Amino acid sequence: MSEAGAPAVDPIHQFHIKVLQPFDIFGVDASFTNSALFMAIGALAVFFIMLIGTSGRKIVPTRLQATAEMAYEFVADMVRSVCGESGMKFFPLVFSLFMFVLACNLIGLWPYTYEVMAQIIITAGLAFSIILLTILYGIYKHGFHWFGLFKPSGVMPALLPFIIVIEILSFISRPVSLSVRLFANMLAGHIMLVVFGGFCVMLLGAGYSYLAPLPLLGITVLTAFELLVSVLQAYVFAVLTCVYINDALHPGH
Amino acid sequence: MATQGAEGHAAGTEVPAGPAHEDVFPPFDSTYFAPQLIWLALIFGTLYLLMSKVALPRVAGIFSTRKQAIADDLAAARKAQEAAAAAAAAHEKTLAGAKAKAQALGQQAHAEAAAAADASRGKLEAELGAKLTEAETKIAETKTAAMANVDAIAVEVAHAILQRITGRAADPKAVVDAVAAAKA
Numbered sequence: 254m255s256e257a258g259a260p261a262v263d264p265i266h267q268f269h270i271k272v273l274q275p276f277d278i279f280g281v282d283a284s285f286t287n288s289a290l291f292m293a294i295g296a297l298a299v300f301f302i303m304l305i306g307t308s309g310r311k312i313v314p315t316r317l318q319a320t321a322e323m324a325y326e327f328v329a330d331m332v333r334s335v336c337g338e339s340g341m342k343f344f345p346l347v348f349s350l351f352m353f354v355l356a357c358n359l360i361g362l363w364p365y366t367y368e369v370m371a372q373i374i375i376t377a378g379l380a381f382s383i384i385l386l387t388i389l390y391g392i393y394k395h396g397f398h399w400f401g402l403f404k405p406s407g408v409m410p411a412l413l414p415f416i417i418v419i420e421i422l423s424f425i426s427r428p429v430s431l432s433v434r435l436f437a438n439m440l441a442g443h444i445m446l447v448v449f450g451g452f453c454v455m456l457l458g459a460g461y462s463y464l465a466p467l468p469l470l471g472i473t474v475l476t477a478f479e480l481l482v483s484v485l486q487a488y489v490f491a492v493l494t495c496v497y498i499n500d501a502l503h504p505g506h
Numbered sequence: 507m508a509t510q511g512a513e514g515h516a517a518g519t520e521v522p523a524g525p526a527h528e529d530v531f532p533p534f535d536s537t538y539f540a541p542q543l544i545w546l547a548l549i550f551g552t553l554y555l556l557m558s559k560v561a562l563p564r565v566a567g568i569f570s571t572r573k574q575a576i577a578d579d580l581a582a583a584r585k586a587q588e589a590a591a592a593a594a595a596a597h598e599k600t601l602a603g604a605k606a607k608a609q610a611l612g613q614q615a616h617a618e619a620a621a622a623a624d625a626s627r628g629k630l631e632a633e634l635g636a637k638l639t640e641a642e643t644k645i646a647e648t649k650t651a652a653m654a655n656v657d658a659i660a661v662e663v664a665h666a667i668l669q670r671i672t673g674r675a676a677d678p679k680a681v682v683d684a685v686a687a688a689k690a
Contacts, residue, residue: 268532270542282540289545296553303561310564312572325565345558353553374539378546440533 262451264444268371288375291367295356303352324352328491335495336502343498346386350379351491358439358483362476370486371440373432380432383494391501402504431493438486442479449475660685 274285302324306317314322328348332340354370361368369375391399403420404413452468661681668676 265532270532270535270538272541276541278544281544282537283544284538284541285545286538286541288538288542289549292545292549296549299553300556300561303557303565307561307564307568310568310571312568312575314568318568321561321565322568325562325569345562346554348562349550349554349557352557353550371533372542373533374542375546378543379550436533 262447262454264447264451267368267443267447268440270372287367288369288372291360291369292357292375294366295353295360295369298356298360299349299352324348328352331492332495335492336499339502340495340498343495347491347494347498350383350494351487354379354435354490355484355487358487359480361439361443362479362483368439368443370435371443373436376432376436377428379490380428380435383431383497384428387497387501390498391504394501395504399501399504402500427497431490431497435486435490438482442475442482446472446475446479657682657685657689660689 271287272284273287273290276283276285302317303321306315306321309315309318311318325348328351329341329344331351332344332347336343357369360366361370388399391402403417403424405416405420408416449468449471453465453472456462456465456468661678664681664685665676665678668681
């Protein structure tokens with residue numbers, strides 16, 4: 254969202270990184286920034302729901318514990334339905350990913366906060382780690398067999414080279430699409446919100462105050478829409494992670 | 507401020523951020539790639555460890571405890587139901603036994619009472635019969651006595667009538683015979 258004290262409407266301004274506490278580890282910049290702060294807040298929110306909420310271990314759950322249980326069952330069902338029972342060893346990873354992305358997205362919707370997932374390096378960091386993990390696990394589990402992922406069965410031998418090239422290209426594009434999808438959705442949504450807010454301010458400033466409620470209404474609708482996008486993108490990110498993990502577990506089409 | 511690059515809309519009143527990367531689109535600003543990745547790894551790694559080692563096993567534990575508790579409760583309920591059914595059957599049995607006993611007692615009492623009543627009635631009837639026969643014999647005796655008296659009276663009356671009519675005493679033996687013949 255737009256910062257207080259920035260009267261001119263710059264929709265990009267909200268994505269600026271601010272160094273809160275400079276750090277330096279062996280010459281590498283490891284400063285604590287606003288992005289890191291809101292990552293920590295998102296992780297803390299997940300921590301709060303999942304650890305504080307379940308600390309009572311109630312047979313009849315409290316509201317917070319019921320939330321934690323619902324999140325658990327939702328992601329567990331997702332992993333089980335996509336990867337099967339053997340994929341459950343990746344359940345903690347998928348769960349952490351889903352909850353982390355969801356918490357960051359929802360917190361980022363709050364005014365004056367920071368949308369971490371609108372940073373391409375964050376989504377790319379997550380996506381490339383996932384793909385690297387699936388490659389390493391696939392090779393560890395299936396050895397050379399894993400490369401059969403790129404060779405679909407039942408294809409005409411003449412077409413095979415093209416198909417293999419296409420398969421490899423599609424595999425390489427996985428982390429890119431996974432990271433860019435989340436990044437672009439969150440970036441575009443947050444830009445839209447500020448642009449509409451800017452319309453509102455500009456109409457008021459130009460004396461068309463009777464028109465100003467229109468973009469305000471637009472912001473209301475957009476915020477609801479962004480809420481949907483935030484949850485949906487977290488879900489899509491988690492489901493695609495499951496699909497890629499499934500390919501590592503069961504290669505071969 | 508960098509008013510050069512602003513095309514009309516941004517009036518160059520931005521909060522001073524960094525000097526070198528002012529006109530870079532912030533998400534693509536590689537200056538902050540390293541610190542963001544480091545903190546992402548740190549924060550997400552911690553979150554992953556907490557989730558996989560503590561939170562998720564705990565939730566799984568809660569689920570299994572709940573399942574166990576429900577199963578236990580159901581088993582206890584089933585057991586209680588069986589006990590209740592057994593108690594009901596025992597109660598029914600006791601009731602039936604008591605009923606049978608009561609019936610037997612009633613019948614016995616009835617039979618005893620009937621026997622006693624029969625006995626007393628028999629006795630009474632016998633007594634009454636004895637009295638009746640006694641009375642009958644008495645009546646018969648009285649009757650015969652009376653009848654004997656009647657003969658004497660008839661003889662006497664016949665004597666008196668004959669004396670009046672004939673003026674003399676009649677033969678007593680003949681009168682007695684005549685009375686006896688008339689009586690027969």
